[in-house]
Amino acid sequence: MKKLYTILSLLLATTLAFAGTDKPTSLKANFVLGSPEIQSINAITFGPEGVLFIGDSKSGKIFAIDTQDEEKVESVEAVAVKKVDEQLAALMGTTADNIAIQDMAVNPLSKKVYLAVHKTDGTPALLTLENEAWKPVDLSNIKYSEQSLENLLADDAKDRRGRSLRVWTVSDLGYHNGQVMVTGLSNQEFSSTFRSLAFPFKKEQAQTSLEIYHVAHGRYETYAPIKTFTTAELGGKQHIVASYTCTPLVVFPMDQLKSGQHVKGRTIAELGNRNSPLDIITIEKEGKKYLLMANSSRAVMKIGYDKLEAFSQSLTNPLSERGGTEGVDFIALPFVNVLQMDKLDNNQVLMLQRRANGDLDLWTAGSRWF
Amino acid sequence: MVLISHTKRIKYLWPVSLLWFTGFFAITAHGQSQVSLEYIDEKPVSVSIPLDLFHDYSDQEKTDSVQVVLKGQSTPIAGQFTSREGYLVFKPLWSFTPDLSYEVIHHGNLIATFRPRPSLSLSATKLTGLYPSQDTLPANLLKVYLEFSAPMQEGKSTKYVMLMDANSDTLHDSFLPLKPELWNHDRTRLTLWLDPGRIKRELGPNLHDGSPLEKGKQYHLHVSSQWKDANGQPLVDQYDRTIYVSAADRQHPFTTQWQLSKPKVATSEVLQIDFGESLDYVLANYCLQIKRNGEMLPGQIALQNEERMWQFQPHELWQRGEYIIEVQSRIEDLAGNNLNRVFDRDLEVDPQEPENQEIQYLKFVVE
Numbered sequence: 001m002k003k004l005y006t007i008l009s010l011l012l013a014t015t016l017a018f019a020g021t022d023k024p025t026s027l028k029a030n031f032v033l034g035s036p037e038i039q040s041i042n043a044i045t046f047g048p049e050g051v052l053f054i055g056d057s058k059s060g061k062i063f064a065i066d067t068q069d070e071e072k073v074e075s076v077e078a079v080a081v082k083k084v085d086e087q088l089a090a091l092m093g094t095t096a097d098n099i100a101i102q103d104m105a106v107n108p109l110s111k112k113v114y115l116a117v118h119k120t121d122g123t124p125a126l127l128t129l130e131n132e133a134w135k136p137v138d139l140s141n142i143k144y145s146e147q148s149l150e151n152l153l154a155d156d157a158k159d160r161r162g163r164s165l166r167v168w169t170v171s172d173l174g175y176h177n178g179q180v181m182v183t184g185l186s187n188q189e190f191s192s193t194f195r196s197l198a199f200p201f202k203k204e205q206a207q208t209s210l211e212i213y214h215v216a217h218g219r220y221e222t223y224a225p226i227k228t229f230t231t232a233e234l235g236g237k238q239h240i241v242a243s244y245t246c247t248p249l250v251v252f253p254m255d256q257l258k259s260g261q262h263v264k265g266r267t268i269a270e271l272g273n274r275n276s277p278l279d280i281i282t283i284e285k286e287g288k289k290y291l292l293m294a295n296s297s298r299a300v301m302k303i304g305y306d307k308l309e310a311f312s313q314s315l316t317n318p319l320s321e322r323g324g325t326e327g328v329d330f331i332a333l334p335f336v337n338v339l340q341m342d343k344l345d346n347n348q349v350l351m352l353q354r355r356a357n358g359d360l361d362l363w364t365a366g367s368r369w370f
Numbered sequence: 371m372v373l374i375s376h377t378k379r380i381k382y383l384w385p386v387s388l389l390w391f392t393g394f395f396a397i398t399a400h401g402q403s404q405v406s407l408e409y410i411d412e413k414p415v416s417v418s419i420p421l422d423l424f425h426d427y428s429d430q431e432k433t434d435s436v437q438v439v440l441k442g443q444s445t446p447i448a449g450q451f452t453s454r455e456g457y458l459v460f461k462p463l464w465s466f467t468p469d470l471s472y473e474v475i476h477h478g479n480l481i482a483t484f485r486p487r488p489s490l491s492l493s494a495t496k497l498t499g500l501y502p503s504q505d506t507l508p509a510n511l512l513k514v515y516l517e518f519s520a521p522m523q524e525g526k527s528t529k530y531v532m533l534m535d536a537n538s539d540t541l542h543d544s545f546l547p548l549k550p551e552l553w554n555h556d557r558t559r560l561t562l563w564l565d566p567g568r569i570k571r572e573l574g575p576n577l578h579d580g581s582p583l584e585k586g587k588q589y590h591l592h593v594s595s596q597w598k599d600a601n602g603q604p605l606v607d608q609y610d611r612t613i614y615v616s617a618a619d620r621q622h623p624f625t626t627q628w629q630l631s632k633p634k635v636a637t638s639e640v641l642q643i644d645f646g647e648s649l650d651y652v653l654a655n656y657c658l659q660i661k662r663n664g665e666m667l668p669g670q671i672a673l674q675n676e677e678r679m680w681q682f683q684p685h686e687l688w689q690r691g692e693y694i695i696e697v698q699s700r701i702e703d704l705a706g707n708n709l710n711r712v713f714d715r716d717l718e719v720d721p722q723e724p725e726n727q728e729i730q731y732l733k734f735v736v737e
Contacts, residue, residue, distance in 0.1 A: 042550050058555060090445035093438075094467040098602070100525040102550065120523035121600040122557055123464050136448045136463055166656075169552050187552040187561045188652050190512055190706040190713065216572040220714040225566075245546060245566060248573070270574045276546075296547070 027051060027200050028066050031143040036063050038139060041116035041124040043173040044105045047199065052105065052114065053180055054126075055170030062173070062180060064201065066143035069110045069128075075345040076111040078364035079129065084352065085360045088117055091134050092125060096360075104340035104352055111345055113362070147201040149182065149193075168193060175199070176231040176238070176254075183226040185245070192225030194240075196257055212252075213264045214244055224250075224265065230280040232291065234309050240265075241291060241308070243277035249293075249327070251308065268311050269327030271298065279341045283349060285370055292349065292370070294338040300351075301330040302370060333369065405474075405482050407466070412601065414466040414486035418457040419474055423481050438462070441471035441483065468602050494606045495520040495599035500591070501651035502704050504676040505611070509585045510569050510618040512706035512713065514545075514562045515651055516593065521557040521600040525549065530597035531562065533582065534590040541589075543568075544582040557600065559652075566706075570714045581618070589613040622707040623649065625697055625730050635690045635736050643680040643695070650702040651677050657701035660684075661694045688736045695732040699725075 027049050039058035046052055050070040054063040081087065085096040092099060102116040102124075113129040114137070126137040149168060168184035171192075175181070180197045194212055214224035229242035231254070238254040242265060250265030257263075271277065271293075279294040282305075289305040311328040339360075340352035347367040354360055405423075408416045417438065424436075437446040438460050449462035466472060468488040474481040499517035516531070533544040545562045552561040564582045567575040583589060593609040627646055633639035641660070654677055660667040669684040699709035706713035711724035 040550075057550065087445060090440055090443040091448050092464045093440055093447035093449075093462045093472070094464070094470065095440070098467055098523075100549075118524060119464055120525060120598070121602075122521070122524055125464060167552070167554060169548075169550055171548075171550075185548070185552060187554060187559075188650075188656070189700040189702055189708065190563070190566070191700070215717065216570055216714075219717055220571045220573075221717055222566070222570050222714045245548070245563075 028143060028145075030200050030202075031064070031066055031145050033141065033143055035140040036065065036142070036144045036146060038063055038124060040118065040122065041126060042102055042170040044103045044114060044116045044126075045173045045175055046105050046107050047175040047180070050107060050109055052107075053173055053175060054116070055173040055182060056124075057167055057169040057184070058122075060149050060168065061146050062149065062170075062182060062197065062201075063144055063146045064180075064199065065139070067107065067114075067137070068143075069107050069112055072109045073111055073345075075347065078348060078366065079113060079344060079350055079362060080364060081129065081132065081362040083359050084115075084362050088115070088127060088134055091127070091136070092117070092119065094119060101340065101352065101360075104342055104350070106342040106344055106350060108343075113342075113344075113350065145201045147180075147197055149184070149195060171226060172228045174229060174231060181229070181231075181240070183229060183242075185225045190225070191223050194226060194257075194263075214248060214250065214267070215264055216248075216267075221264075228277055228280055230282060230291070232282060232289075232305060232308070234305060241280060243271075243280065243293070245276065249277065267327070268308065269303075269330070271295065271301070278339060281341055281343055281349070283343060283370060284346065285367055290370070292333075292341065294335075294341045294351070298336070299332040300335040300338050300341070302333055303328055303330045335365070335369075405484060407484060407486055409486075412489040414468065416459055416461040417466070417472070417474075417484060418454070418459045419482065421456050421458060423474075424476060427477075435477050436460075436481075437475045439473050439475060441473050447472075488603055489601040493519070494603060495522070496606045497593055497609045500593070500609060500611060502648055502677060503651070504648055506614045506616050507583065508617065508619040508705050509581055509583050509615050510620070510705040510713065511564055511583055512566065512569060512702075512704070513564070513650065514591075516560045516562065518558050518560075518599070518605075522553075522560070523598045523600060523602075524551055524553060524557060526597060527551055527560060527562060530594040532592045532594070534592060536588045536590075538590060541582070543579070561652075569706075571716075583613070583615045585615050585617050587615050589615065619647075619703060619705040619707065620712055622712050623647065623701065623703050623709060625709065625732055628732070630695075630732070630734050632734070633684075633688045633736060636687050638684050638687055641682040641684070641734075643682075645678050645680065648677040648704055650704065653698075653701045654680060657698040658682075659696050661696060662689070662691070667693070690736055692733055692735050695734070697730045697732065699727055699730055 028051065037059060038054060038056050040056050041054050042057045043055035044052060050067045052065050052067050054065060056063060085099060089096045089099050098120050100118050100120065102118055105114050115127050117125045117127060126139060127134045128137055167187045169187060170182060171185050172183045178199055180199050182195045184193045192212060212224045212226065213221050215221045224244040226242045227245045229240050232239050232241050239251045240254060241251050243249050248267045249269040249271060250267050252263055252265045275298045276296045277293045278296055281292050283290050283292055291303045293301045307328050335351060335353065337354040338351045339354060342350050344350040344364055349365045351365060352362050404420060406418050407414050436458060439446055447462050449460055452459050466486045468486045471483055471485045473483050496519045497516060498519050501515040528547045531545065533541045535541055544564060546565045567573050568579055569581050570576055591611045591613055595605045595608040597605050629644040631642040633641050654673055655671060658680060660682060667684055669682050672681045674681055702708045709730055710727060
């Protein structure tokens with residue numbers, strides 16, 4: 001009997017021990033408490049557990065900060081804020097022409113809106129919307145971790161004060177399944193980097209760095225600096241859907257992301273002259289997924305994932321008409337001059353839009369628009 | 371201009387020159403209270419409000435409900451209040467902007483206004499360089515660098531840098547409106563790309579709008595003096611340059627064609643490398659270094675002859691023997707062609723994958 005008790009006790013202890021380790025380790029376990037030296041905020045995106053990633057070109061780092069904004073809500077009331085730039089400027093003690101909104105992100109847990117703003121003297125600010133008023137996010141005494149973008153300081157080129165002169169300006173930032181993806185443009189050579197960093201960050205870790213090329217109509221190949229991107233599951237495989245600074249929309253499978261490779265994106269659309277996609281997100285409606293793209297000089301475009309999957313070839317013919325578009329079919333939605341866009345909840349999309357009267361308004365489009 | 375008032379009654383306007391370091395003062399209705407701004411590195415970082423200004427209120431009421439706002443706005447500026455020897459000190463989260471008017475509001479009443487002065491001790495900002503230096507540029511020119519004497523405001527280049535045709539009509543969409551812009555660390559040098567989508571052959575924008583610069587034509591590059599520096603002060607002067615356009619450059623630079631001078635042993639003669647063409651101003655400055663026995667040679671680098679000539683003045687005397695010049699392959703000519711590949715490689719003409727050599731080496735012997 002005693003032996004049975006011993007076995008039962010051991011079993012219980014083992015179960016408890018496993019129960020203890022069963023709880024997933026927080027992604028924030030290696031965060032430190034302090035004041036991150038954030039010098040610029042060029043791009044922001046949320047990961048899980050209320051972690052906000054900040055792309056800082058000036059310091060050449062990606063910061064992961066714990067916003068402690070983790071309370072999950074399924075849906076929220078539509079957000080509507082008029083003259084956002086004037087409101088932000090007033091809070092920052094200046095005028096709207098002295099600030100520039102860098103990026104917008106919605107926390108997928110709390111659905112709270114965050115904006116990265118720079119004063120024109122370069123001072124960065126992070127703000128969030130609470131009870132219809134903008135509040136600064138205090139970036140001192142917070143939990144955070146950081147990762148330098150490799151090679152940034154490996155460059156031999158230093159100025160007289162010993163600082164690297166080569167800046168990789170973070171053009172976009174994304175998070176998917178334990179990977180932080182960063183695109184950067186050089187202020188020197190015509191080039192781009194696409195890096196993938198494992199998260200949680202580690203002191204020593206390999207970074208996937210790709211050279212991405214674009215071939216125009218099967219003939220002319222150039223480096224292809226990426227302006228904006230998102231991830232999408234197409235045909236059962238994860239893909240990057242990206243737009244290059246030279247306008248085409250391309251896809252490439254994520255399993256191609258092997259360091260040092262010469263990667264060519266498959267061009268699936270050319271979206272017309274004098275236009276460049278600004279933001280790409282994924283929405284879901286009635287069980288179907290769509291990409292929404294905000295553009296510099298065209299309306300917001302909606303493309304079904306099914307259309308992306310069906311478009312298996314790569315564009316090889318030049319655009320047939322001036323200002324025309326070519327490639328995968330899309331629907332133009334009646335929204336122009338949308339500068340920032342993110343999913344507010346499953347049924348609503350948040351847009352920062354320059355209105356015809358010049359006002360910069362934040363407003364919410366419900367699912368009927370899509 | 372420095373201005374202070376108390377409940378809209380201006381009693382004195384002190385000469386600016388006397389208030390250089392101390393900010394400014396206001397004589398209140400009671401004749402003794404002063405409001406002052408604190409500047410750090412020329413930035414107005416806090417305002418001290420005398421508690422005397424709240425004389426009609428109890429001690430508790432003196433400091434609650436105080437707000438600092440931008441004149442004409444109702445949103446309080448984000449920041450922190452602290453008390454210090456008879457003053458309430460307000461430190462905004464982001465420093466005040468020079469030359470804007472601010473108001474101190476207490477229980478809804480205007481207590482004082484203030485206007486931070488511009489950075490008077492700093493010299494006015496100039497455009498110190500525009501590269502490439504030469505006036506005749508290839509039709510597929512990829513980049514332009516603008517250098518300034520002090521940090522500039524960011525995000526404004528599309529408004530203040532203009533390319534015009536021979537009739538002075540502004541040509542829109544010539545430069546790619548990148549956000550964020552490509553500045554160096556201290557925002558004294560901006561890299562502007564001529565729209566690569568219009569330069570890259572066969573791409574829609576190239577086919578329909580053509581390259582931003584056309585061979586044989588003349589253009590005018592204008593930088594407006596309205597562009598402000600980081601302290602909010604406009605540039606001293608506008609800048610204008612006439613550009614003549616030659617044929618597109620579709621050859622990548624070959625280091626084997628570079629001409630090297632022969633410095634003599636036991637001298638500190640300048641080593642010159644003649645590229646035979648103008649190269650990218652920034653890359654040419656930073657992509658070459660000289661080594662001897664694996665050690666980098668200290669010296670002064672300069673570019674001459676419109677970035678066609680690289681000069682190296684050694685800090686030490688040349689020694690007899692072999693020196694190696696390491697050239698990073700990312701160095702580009704004016705059309706974005708680097709040592710490994712041309713900007714837009716024609717796969718039908720040149721189907722071979724380009725070399726992926728990071729460094730190319732040149733040797734020279736000192737005798």
